[in-house]
Amino acid sequence: MKRKKSLRQRLHAKAWTSFSKFIRNRDKxxxxxxxxxxxxxxxxHGTVCGKYSKMYFNEKNANGQCLKCNxxxxxxxxIYAMKLVKKYGPDILEELNPYPREELKSEDLLxxxxxxx
Numbered sequence: 001m002k003r004k005k006s007l008r009q010r011l012h013a014k015a016w017t018s019f020s021k022f023i024r025n026r027d028k029x030x031x032x033x034x035x036x037x038x039x040x041x042x043x044x045h046g047t048v049c050g051k052y053s054k055m056y057f058n059e060k061n062a063n064g065q066c067l068k069c070n071x072x073x074x075x076x077x078x079i080y081a082m083k084l085v086k087k088y089g090p091d092i093l094e095e096l097n098p099y100p101r102e103e104l105k106s107e108d109l110l111x112x113x114x115x116x117x
Contacts, residue, residue: 011109012052018116019057027064031083032076037064039071043080043096054102057112060088061096 005013023040030037040062042049049055056062063084069076084092104112 008052008106008109011106011113012104015057015109015112015116018113019062022116023059023062024064029064030066030069031063031087032065032069032073032079035066035068038067039065041065041070041075041080043075043077043084045075050101050103052104054104054108055096057104058096060084060092063087 020040024037027037029035031041041064042056043061043063044055046056049061063080065075069079081093084096088095
């Protein structure tokens with residue numbers, strides 16, 4: 001029997017759908033290659049910073065990526081880091097590191113949904 005998702009899980013899924021669409025529309029192209037932005041790829045991904053952390057929805061931590069780079073290339077983090085510096089300036093890596101482990105609450109997820117819907 002399939003377990004019912006919690007309210008927080010459902011809100012997270014909806015927030016991610018809205019946020020991801022915003023990132024892909026903003027960037028249009030993959031940050032790590034000339035391909036189209038099919039995904040919203042993370043510099044610090046969910047397994048590193050936590051899927052429910054505020055960093056997961058940070059606009060500078062998420063950038064357009066193609067399927068090849070994001071999924072099959074595991075994000076191509078070394079190229080990603082160089083492109084972040086080019087896009088946001090030399091202090092961006094320091095700004096994103098150390099990443100905060102601040103957990104999102106349901107209210108935070110609702111605010112993300114409202115902001116990016």
